[in-house]
Amino acid sequence: MGGAVSAGEDNDELIDNLKEAQYIRTELVEQAFRAVDRADYYLEEFKENAYKDLAWKHGNIHLSAPCIYSEVMEALDLQPGLSFLNLGSGTGYLSSMVGLILGPFGVNHGVELHSDVIEYAKQKLDFFIRTSDSFDKFDFCEPSFVIGNCLEISPDCSQYDRVYCGAGVQKEHEEYMKSLLKVGGILVMPLEEKLTKITRTGPSAWETKKILAVSFAPLIQPCHSETGKSRLVQLRVISGHAIGSRRLPQKGVNSATWNVLPERVCSQYRRARGLLLSHGTLSSLGPPHGHTSQPVGWCVVGGLLRSIDLARPVPATPSGCRPRRSKHQGWRSSKYCFLV
Numbered sequence: 001m002g003g004a005v006s007a008g009e010d011n012d013e014l015i016d017n018l019k020e021a022q023y024i025r026t027e028l029v030e031q032a033f034r035a036v037d038r039a040d041y042y043l044e045e046f047k048e049n050a051y052k053d054l055a056w057k058h059g060n061i062h063l064s065a066p067c068i069y070s071e072v073m074e075a076l077d078l079q080p081g082l083s084f085l086n087l088g089s090g091t092g093y094l095s096s097m098v099g100l101i102l103g104p105f106g107v108n109h110g111v112e113l114h115s116d117v118i119e120y121a122k123q124k125l126d127f128f129i130r131t132s133d134s135f136d137k138f139d140f141c142e143p144s145f146v147i148g149n150c151l152e153i154s155p156d157c158s159q160y161d162r163v164y165c166g167a168g169v170q171k172e173h174e175e176y177m178k179s180l181l182k183v184g185g186i187l188v189m190p191l192e193e194k195l196t197k198i199t200r201t202g203p204s205a206w207e208t209k210k211i212l213a214v215s216f217a218p219l220i221q222p223c224h225s226e227t228g229k230s231r232l233v234q235l236r237v238i239s240g241h242a243i244g245s246r247r248l249p250q251k252g253v254n255s256a257t258w259n260v261l262p263e264r265v266c267s268q269y270r271r272a273r274g275l276l277l278s279h280g281t282l283s284s285l286g287p288p289h290g291h292t293s294q295p296v297g298w299c300v301v302g303g304l305l306r307s308i309d310l311a312r313p314v315p316a317t318p319s320g321c322r323p324r325r326s327k328h329q330g331w332r333s334s335k336y337c338f339l340v
Helices: 011-020 027-035 044-049 066-076 093-102 115-131 171-178 263-278
Strands: 056-058 061-063 083-087 107-112 144-147 160-165 181-191 194-202 205-213 236-238 241-243 296-301 304-309
Touching: 011 027, 011 066, 027 066, 027 093, 044 056, 066 093, 066 160, 066 181, 066 194, 066 205, 083 093, 093 107, 093 115, 107 115, 115 144, 171 181, 171 194
Parallel strands: 083 107, 083 160, 107 144, 160 181
Antiparallel strands: 056 061, 181 194, 194 205, 236 241, 296 304
């Protein structure tokens, strides 16, 4: 699929063409597309094709055409603070754009069948957080990727405000897809060769709109284990939100501590670490002696990244702390303050 608009010389020109052709129609979607360079999600040897309006596939790695992603983003009608589930999350390109709109209080989860694609997506996410100037311009809801078949999500998982499926959905799985959606939520998926938007208007009420004709590879049916039991995809429920496993930093915060930190702090930690390491400011980053079992946050003090104990409240601007960049402010709750 694709070829609906002319190729661009760079990411901005591609977005200009999508906008002119009315595939991108809203400012939020345009900002997200401009903020995430499509070429960064290609393998190096294929980047010359990144700004063409064409799908790309290499092994298990796949990107839909830009015109398709544009229609998906517009149809999802994303707003800050919503929960989003990406079924067949692939490279994480779409999830990263969505995360720029959801902001720090959103939920951004992906389920991907192939372990090598999950690793690829994590590498691309790390690269975006560490290097992209866009990360400093948005409050980012970091995607969390879980391996598994999207047709085997545990029935205990929370429902979502927005759901997208990146594979062709057979008619017999339509009701299953709908069950993942909250009342008032929107589901976008390829259904019977049409990109389809389904809005849940009530507990048993739905509105369906066909957007455009598409051709997607079909969903892969679950493979049961030798015991005959399915491998359910677990999305744990914490404080009313479903979350999958969260990534650990390269060094420092232990897994128990990392799992209590919001996505915004996790992203900022890695961003600050990458910035400081790239400038040779420090050789490693971890909690100070005596803090290994306590929640630890990080702030910039005198140009250096220092720890603050998250177990006790701190003022919005701790003495001696300052933002690394003028854009940043303290982002705090009753449990922590974070400056970078």
